[in-house]
Amino acid sequence: xxxxxxxxxxxxIGAFLLxxxxxxxxxxxxxxxxxxxxxxxxxxxxxxILISFVIRIWRWSxxxxxxxxxxxxxxxxxxxxxxxxxxxxxxxxxEVIRALVLSKSRDIPFPKTMAFxxxxxxxxxxxxxxxxLVTLLVFRPNSDVYLPEDMKALYSGAISKEMVQGSxxxxxxxxxxxxxxxxxxxxxxxxxxxxxxxxxxxxxxxLGHFVRKxxxxxxxxxxxxxxxxxxxxxxxxxxxxxxxxxxxxxAVFKAFDLSVPWFAPFxxxxxxxxxxxxxxxxxxxxPFHVGVVGGLILVNNALDLDSLRAVAIVAHLxxxxxxxxxxxxxxxxxxxxxxxxxxxxxxxxxxxxAATSTxxxxxxDPAAK
Numbered sequence: 001x002x003x004x005x006x007x008x009x010x011x012x013i014g015a016f017l018l019x020x021x022x023x024x025x026x027x028x029x030x031x032x033x034x035x036x037x038x039x040x041x042x043x044x045x046x047x048x049i050l051i052s053f054v055i056r057i058w059r060w061s062x063x064x065x066x067x068x069x070x071x072x073x074x075x076x077x078x079x080x081x082x083x084x085x086x087x088x089x090x091x092x093x094x095e096v097i098r099a100l101v102l103s104k105s106r107d108i109p110f111p112k113t114m115a116f117x118x119x120x121x122x123x124x125x126x127x128x129x130x131x132x133l134v135t136l137l138v139f140r141p142n143s144d145v146y147l148p149e150d151m152k153a154l155y156s157g158a159i160s161k162e163m164v165q166g167s168x169x170x171x172x173x174x175x176x177x178x179x180x181x182x183x184x185x186x187x188x189x190x191x192x193x194x195x196x197x198x199x200x201x202x203x204x205x206x207l208g209h210f211v212r213k214x215x216x217x218x219x220x221x222x223x224x225x226x227x228x229x230x231x232x233x234x235x236x237x238x239x240x241x242x243x244x245x246x247x248x249x250x251a252v253f254k255a256f257d258l259s260v261p262w263f264a265p266f267x268x269x270x271x272x273x274x275x276x277x278x279x280x281x282x283x284x285x286x287p288f289h290v291g292v293v294g295g296l297i298l299v300n301n302a303l304d305l306d307s308l309r310a311v312a313i314v315a316h317l318x319x320x321x322x323x324x325x326x327x328x329x330x331x332x333x334x335x336x337x338x339x340x341x342x343x344x345x346x347x348x349x350x351x352x353x354a355a356t357s358t359x360x361x362x363x364x365d366p367a368a369k
Contacts, residue, residue, distance in 0.1 A: 014281035045251030084327025127242035268295030
């Protein structure tokens with residue numbers, strides 16, 4: 001029941017955001033913007049996206065290969081099929097599918113491949129911290145921001161530059177604090193478990209048990225890392241990965257001849273990460289477009305809204321189309337159906353939750369080959 005509520009809420013949010021952003025669109029102007037886009041810059045943006053796929057596997061190899069060697073192609077296949085799942089299936093089950101494909105292809109226990117995915121997502125946070133820090137350090141709004149006329153039904157007042165900077169500072173600080181806490185949890189698991197037990201015992205034993213289970217599952221999952229050196233390598237590659245995300249965004253902005261500063265992609269990626277983290281439909285349709293348009297409005301309030309809508313559509317297609325095409329090719333090589341993987345992933349996730357319902361649940365030995 002919870003899953004269907006999540007799917008329904010995601011579809012509703014996506015539909016509302018699409019309606020809100022495109023309700024007063026002049027499609028003639030949008031089409032003209034498409035026609036006038038510079039193909040050279042569009043090609044650069046697409047190549048940057050494709051390179052990012054390779055860099056992502058390079059990053060994941062630093063996490064997986066020290067434990068068990070997996071050929072590049074199988075890491076790539078599992079990742080792209082997982083991406084495909086996120087873009088075409090509800091409930092964002094793609095990461096579970098990624099772990100499942102790797103488990104099947106190399107006969108690795110599913111809990112261990114899920115741990116590999118969890119560590120990869122942690123290193124992704126280091127890249128996101130880098131994006132937010134760049135935005136915080138260089139983005140200085142010169143004046144208050146007003147939404148375009150077509151969007152003032154939501155909010156017609158001024159968005160003060162102090163509000164923008166303050167929100168950015170709070171978001172960056174919260175992200176850094178979250179990453180620091182996760183790293184400390186790995187290093188000082190027993191201390192944090194004792195602290196958590198003492199604190200939550202004051203309120204609710206049930207809540208304390210739930211939090212303890214989360215802490216244990218995360219900390220034990222991180223033990224797939226054989227050294228912090230491997231984590232550091234993966235984290236540094238994550239910075240390169242997010243740089244290529246920024247390059248791709250900047251190339252699309254140049255293709256549409258937008259007057260934006262060099263750091264505009266970092267502002268857009270910061271806001272985009274917030275919007276696509278909320279529940280939404282498959283493919284991030286709606287949240288992705290609003291994140292791109294909103295970020296560009298922040299850096300230049302005078303940009304034409306229909307041109308920004310065109311940019312958002314192209315930026316989304318640059319992610320969607322390669323992921324779908326490459327994901328389908330990978331599925332054909334793996335000889336398995338996406339919905340079958342989703343069904344198996346749902347079943348395995350339920351079983352894993354049942355198996356970890358007590359703090360004493362066993363976790364596979366990370367060093368086991």
